[in-house]
Amino acid sequence: MNQLDQLKKYTKVVIDSGDIQNIKKYKPFDATTNPSLILKAINMKEYSYLVKKSIIYSKKKGGSIKKKINRAVDKIIVSIGVEILKKIPGVISSEVDSRLSFNTQDSIKKAKKIIYMYENEHGIDRSRVLIKLASTWEGIQAAKLLEKENIHCNLTLLFSFAQAKACAESNVFLISPFVGRIYDWYRINYPSIKYNILNDEGVNSVKKIYKYYKKYSYNTIIMGASFRNKNQILSLSGCDCLTISPDLLKELESNNETFTRQLFPTKKIFNKPKNKLSKFEFEILHNKDLMAVEKLSEGIKQFSLDQIALEKIIEKNM
Template sequence: MNQLEQLKKYTKIVIDSGDIENIEKYTPYDATTNPSLVLKAIQMQKYQYLLQESINYAKKKGGKKNKIVTNATDRIIVSIGAEILKKIPGVVSSEVDSRLSFNTEKSIKKAKKLISMYEQEFGLNRSRILIKLAATWECIQAAKELEKENIHCNLTLLFSFAQARACAESQVFLISPFVGRISDWYNINYSSSQYQSSLDPGVQSVKKIYKYYKKYSYKTIIMGASFRNIKQVLSLSGCDCLTISPELLSVLQSKDTLIQKKLIIPNKICSTPIHTLSHSDFLWLHNQDPMAVEKLSQGIRQFGTDQYLLEEIVIKNM
């Protein structure tokens, strides 16, 4: 058994890609996309037909230029998701425009629009879609409301324990802690002796969340994300889910060294804490973590930039 096959015994494997051919190659259960991956995919020659189909769709819907561009980009996101769902048995994550990350109402509206497109245009049930939202307070509240309509969400760009706790308390369906980006920050800002390089900060963050969620029987699924190397991946064997890039999946497939399950549900389960975070509690605790503040802000900006670039491609091809 190679390491990927072994890992699948302990953890649900999710591919982090917008490239449909890669998804077929590694046979994951689920798949995730984000604006960066969608941007990369839509620039490939083999997916140009999806770009043109989306533009034609938006033009038929009509409206002013801005509306046509928005409808086309939304259609691209859904089209890629629909193609991916032909290749996997599980769910695909599709991301809401990160520029809406601080507006609960608009995030809800965009999520419902994407779900409607999946259902009405492609005949896909909402049970196979996860709506990705940045783990801001506003989007956590949006996810809480969307869950009431059976729209499950994946809260991404998660860096702080405050974000993880707020998601669990709001009964968010799934969270994506960003292992690699956390470690990147510590590597840049501290020497290895200051944070003990043997204890990878990104890995330790997910382990803390896992222990807390399982201790209090929270149902929110933990999906480790944004890995930089195989050591990080294997250190979280046993996590509910891991979303892994095609490059690292290839490495796992090429090795057959025995791996062990690292994350184990604790025997002692406690009742859920009575105190839940208020908005001000959340902001205070999140802002005590300079890494989380910087990386959340940076991630939202980057995804926003990629959304702009996707719109520019649409405009250029209209």
């Protein structure tokens, strides 16, 4: 049995890709997308027709050029999600425009628009869609309200324990701690340290969240993301979910060495803390972590740039 098949015994494996061919090949349960992956996907031949269809769809709806572009981008995101859902049994994560990361109401509005398109234009029930939002305080509050309307959310760009704690207290459906990006930050800022899997801060951050969630029996699902190597993945075997790039899925599939499951739910459950983080407490705790502050800002900026690049492609074709 290869390592990918072994991993699937302990953890739900999710593919971090918009490439239909890779999804068909690795047969993941769920799939995740983001603006970077959508941007990459629309340059593939198999998706070129979706760009044309999205532009035609948007033009028929009318409105200003800006509205047409925004509508076409939303349609592409949803259309790619629909195509992926045809190949998997589980859910697709579709991301809200990162430029809305600090605006709760606009994030909610965009999320509902995406869900409306899935349900009313493609017949896909909302239970098969996760709305991806950045783990800012405003994003977490948007998710808290969306969850009450049975719109499940995937809180992404999660780097600090403050973000994880606030998500659990807001009954967010799923979080995506970014293992590799945390690892990158420490390697760049502390280059003299010899890093291994034991002092990998990205891996250890997910382990800390996992232990905390299981200790207090929070329902929020933990999905480790953004891996740099196979050992990071195997060190988190037993985590609720892991979203993995096609390159690392291939590496796992080609290795038949056995490994030992690393994460197990705690046997003793405690009552949840009564005091929830306020916005002030969240900001204080989050901002104590320089890595988290820098990586969250960087992630929002990069996804925003990819969103803009996507809009420019639509505008050019329109």
